[in-house]
Amino acid sequence: MKVFKLIFKNSVRHRLRTILTILGLALAVMAFGLIRTFIKAWYAGADAASPDRLITRSSVSIVFTLPISYKEQLMKMDGISDVSYANWFGGIYIDPKNFFAQFAVEPETFLKMYPEYIVPADQYQAFLQERKAVIIGRRLADRFGWKIGDPVSLTGTIYPGNWDFVIRGIYTGKEDITDETIFVMRFDYLDEVIRRDMPGRAGQIGWYVLKMDNPARAAEISKAVDAHFKNSLAETLTETEKEFQMSFIQMAGAIIIGLRVISYLIIGVILLVLANTMAMTARERVSEHAFLRTLGFRKYHLFGLILGESLIIAFIGGLIGILLLSIVENVVAVAIKQFFPSFSADLITYFTCMATAFIVGIGASIFPIQRAMRIKIVDGLRVVD
C-alpha cells in the first residue's frame, strides 16, 4: 500500500457526497467552458478579419453614411490597390427573429475584395447580370431551405418598403471561421430605388473597404485617408477590418462583460462546492489525523493527504466537465449555427477548464489544511467522532 492509495480510498469514503461534489464540479466546469466558448465565438468575426483590408467609415458614427463619390479619390491614394463599398440593409424576413446580416455591395469588386467567399463562376456571373440578384451564405440557405432561383422578400427598416430579391448564388467559406450567414445584395439596386423614393438619401454608402498592397502600412494609410477627407462634407475614420469588427462587438460589450462575470462567479461556485466538502472531510478526520501523527506521521503527510484528496476530486470533476463540454458544445453549435459562424471549444478552453479545476483543488484545501496543522495531537485525540 502506498500513501496514494490511502488518499484515493479517503476520497471515496462518503460515496454519495463525493459523487455529488464531482457532479457539481463537472457541471460548473462545463458551464465555464461553454461561456468561454461563447465569448470566443463572439469574437470569431474579428478573428476572421483580413489584415490587408481597411474600413473607412464616417467619423461621427457607423450609422452615418459617406458619399459614394469618395471612391474615385480613394482609388488614387498611395498604397491602396482596390476599393469597394457596402451598406447595411437591415431588412426583416417575415419576422424580426429571423435576423441575419444583409449587406448591399458593389457587385464588380465584391469577390475580389473578399476572396474568402467562394462563389461558383456561373453564379457570380448571374449575380452581375441581374439587379435583384443576391448571393447568400451556405448556412443561411440551409437555415431557410433556400435554393438558387428562389425569390425572397424583405421588409426594409432603414429603407422602408417591400424589397424583392432572387437568389442567384450561394457562397461557401474558405476557412472554418468564415461567416456563411450573410445575405449579399447589389448596392445599385438599393440606390436605384432610394433615388426614386427618397432622393435625399441616394448616393450614400455605409463604409468603404480598402485593399492594401502592404498590410504593414495600415496605420500610415489610415492616417492619410482620414487626413485627406478632413474638413470635407463627411469626415472619415479609417481602421483595420479587425478594429472595425471589434467596434461592433463592443456594442454588445455589456453582454460580454456580464458573461465574463458569470464565468468568474462559476469558478467561485466550484470553489465553494469543493471547499465545503473538504471542510466537512477535514472536520470528520480530526481524530484520525491526530492518531496518524501519534504513529509518527508528520504535518506534511496530513498536508499531502488533504491536498491530494482535494486534487483528485477536482481533477475527476474537471475531466468529466470537459467531457460534458465536448458533447454539449456540438449540441449548442447546431442550435445556434445561424448566429455563430464557428462555435467550438478549442484546446485552450479545455486546458483552461482543467487548470481552473486544478487551482480550485488547491484553493479548496487551504483552510482544511490550516485547521489540521493548527490542532494539537492530544486535542485531536480527545475529539470522539
Add this chain to the structure above:
Amino acid sequence: MSDSMVNIFGLYKSYYRDSLEIPVLRNISLKIPEGEFLALMGPSGSGKTTLLNLLAGIDQPTSGTLSVAGEEISQLNENELAKWRSRHIGFIFQFYNLMPVLTAFENVELPLLLTKLTKKERKEHVETALSIVGLAERMKHYPRQLSGGQEQRVAIARAIVTDPSLILADEPTGDLDKHSAEEIMILLTRLNQEFKKTIVMVTHDPRAAEKAKIVRHLDKGELD
C-alpha cells in the same frame, strides 16, 4: 541505556484555560524497568490519559524530567519526537482508531510506511503481527466487518508491528464485552511475557489490572 524504560522525576503538567491554570499532574516521579507490565488505575479525570500522552511524547510536561526508552523526550522538538515515536512507541486506544477505509492488513501496515522497509519486508512484518494476534485469516477484512474484540486485536497488531520498546494502552478493554476483554488481556500478557514488551496500561477494570505485574493508582494528579 539504563535498565529503566521510563524514568520520570518531579513531573508537573497543567492545562491553561483562559490564563486559568488547571493542574493535572503534580510532582510525579516514576521508574518503570524494562519488561515491566504496569497497570495505572484511578478515577476518571485523575490524569491517566495525560500521563500516557506524556510518555508517548504527544504532549509536553510543564516541568520535570521525562526519560523514555533512553531519550530525554522533553528536550526533543516536534520532528524529532515524531521520529522517536515511530521507532519506540506502540499506542493502543480504547476505541481502536482503525482507519475505516483500510483493510486489517493495510491498517497494520500503516506505521511501516514511515520506515525504509521494502514492500515484501512490510508484508512479512504485517503477517507476523497479525498471526500473533490470531487474525491472519482476517487480513483482507475491513474494520466494519470485524467485532470490537477483533478490531482491538488489529490495533494491537498495528502497535507491535514496528517492534516498539514501549506499548502504551489507554483503557484497551474499556469498550469490550467480558469475553473479548479477557482475550485482549491474555494477548497483552503474552506480549509482556513471551515478547518481553514493556507495557503501561490505563484501566478501570480491576480484572484487567490484576493481569499486570504491578498496579499504581493516580488520584487528583498524584501517584500513590
